[in-house]
Amino acid sequence: MDTTKRSSPPAPARRRAFGWPVYAWGLWDWGSAAFNAVITTFVFTVYITSDAFGPGADAKLGWALAAAGLLVAVLAPVLGQGADRSGRRTFWLGVNTAAVVVVSASLALVAPSPDYLWLGLVLLAAGNVFFELASVNYNAMLNTISTPATVGRVSGLGWGLGYIGGIVVLLIVYFGLINPEVGVFGITDADGMDVRITMLVCAAWTLLFSIPVLLTIRDDKSARTKTPRAGILDAYRLLFRSIRTLWGRDHHTVFFLGASAVFRDGLAGVFAFGGVIAAGSFGFDPGEVIIFGVAANVVAGLATIAFGVLDDRIGAKRVIVLALAAMIVAGTGVFFLYDYGATVFWVLGLVLCVFVGPAQSASRTFLARLIPAGQEGEIFGLYATTGRAVSFLAPAAFSTFIALGAALTGVADSDDVQHWGILGIVLVLAVGLALLLPVRSRTMPDSALVTTPAS
Structure with missing residues (x-):
């Protein structure tokens, strides 16, 4: 297998594992978590599917997000390729973040x-598209601010800051605007103003913490190719040619894109349905769900930073395998120990969360170590596309196992067997693990294994 070292930027720019460029890069994750944690998870999606927006809002939300996912799947690899060819990753990160x-x-x-339902859904879908396209360029920067020996720690720092930043901004808006009857500046829930002002806070939060990376990591003009700008059809021809080249040079990269798409959807399912299971199966009230969500994200964030060190020591694949195996055991335990009540979910649910972040971060570093120099944007675009292509797996498996549980137990109300859904998520994780096991990881050269000083 080809283990040739990639050409790298001058040594002085990459000598320190945790210099300011790394922190500036990680702050983008901290800031953009306002969109993930507040807008798409705990606040705006709950608001837009409330009774005030009329019947069927939940289904319409699903269709809007599905359309957004399709756009990302179509656009991400081509736009990532364009950023590679133009040498303007920071520029396009800035454009999409501004959007x-x-x-x-x-x-x-x-x-x-x-009357405002579709406005909200279209804006939410657009935000998801721009966020995913920004993430392609953000992920593509990973190799420019790390070395093969530090990429795991750097990636883990970014993911960890994302989790923790999301919780900080969530707590600020929850206790400052959402929870009290009269929030700061006299804001109440009249006409939805508590949620609407929260959206302005999220916009400001994202903007503020995105500035450091845009000012610190400048585009390298020397990396720009002299190839004329390609049209959409030409870009796809180049894309398919790149996939064939990837397959011919190292088909394990292609295998990994498929395997990671499956297990990443399972990881997303843990957070997407964790609160649902906590409330529906274990009797958590809304306040307890929020408290569990805060605990879950803090645990995930700290674990991700810690496991980044392990990633650099034993390799990303071993971290992913360990994390997926632990999650499969914990998820299965949630199902079989269901009768023991909320304590089971607190313990095993947090165990699940311990390993979500490390698996996500190690997946990114595994791919970063495989990508040929100059193709980071294109390959991370494919990474986004493959993930979107199977994003139906965890929701479908969750619902299928609930229906199976109702059929096997003879229960008429599916809400009474909702905990069966965890088996669907476990199945997706297990399939992803099975697909990952045959994939070979890139062996780092000995010189890359020398520990570099952190600052």
Whole structure:
């Protein structure tokens, strides 16, 4: 297998594992978590599917997000390829991040009325598209701010800051605006103003913490190719040619893209349905769900940073395998120990969360070590596309196992067997693990294994 070292930027720019460029890069994760944690998870999606927006809002939300996923799947690899060819990753990160900020602020226009439902859904879908496209360029920067010996720690730092930053901003808006009857500046829930002002806070949060990376990691003009700009069809021809080249040079990269798409969907399912299971199966009230969510993200964030060190020591694949295996055991335990009540979910649910972040971070570093120099944006675009292509797996498996549980137990109300859904998520994780096991990882050269000083 080809283990040739990639050409790298001058040594002085990459000597220190945790210099300011690394922290500036990680702060983007901290800032953009406002979109993930507040807008798409705990606040705005709950708001837009409330009774104030009329019946069927939940289903319409699903269709809107599905359309967004399709756009990302189509656009991500081509736009990532364009950023590689133009040498303007930071520029396009800035453009897409600015779009996320504008969309986040525009969500403040969505009043609690059926007349505003589609405005809210279209804005939310657009925000998801711009966020995913920004993430392609953000992930592609990983190799420029790390070395093969530090890529795991750097990636883990970014993921960890994302989890913790999301919780900080969530706590700020929850206790400052959402929870009290009268929040800061006299804001109440009248006309949805608590949620709408929260959207402005999220926009400001994302903007503020995105500035450091845009000012610190500048585009390298020397990396720009002299190839004329390609049209959409030409870009796809180049893309398929790159896939064939990848397959011919190292088909394990292609295998990994497929395997990671499956297990990453399972990882997403843990957070997507964790709160649902906590409330529906274990009797958590809304306040307890929020408390569990805070604990889950803090645990995931700290574990991700810690496991980044392990990633650099034993390799990303071993971290992923360990994490997936532990999650399969914990998820199965949630199902079989269901009768023991909320304590089971607190313990095993947090065990699940311990390993979500490390698996996500190690997946990114595994791919970063495989990518040929100059193709980071294109391959991370494929990474986004493959993930979106199977994003139905965890939701479908969750619902299928609930239906199976109802059929096997003879229970008429599927809510009474909701805990069966965890087996569906476990199955997706297990399939992803099985697909990953045959994939060979790149062996790092001995010189890359020398520990570099951190600052």
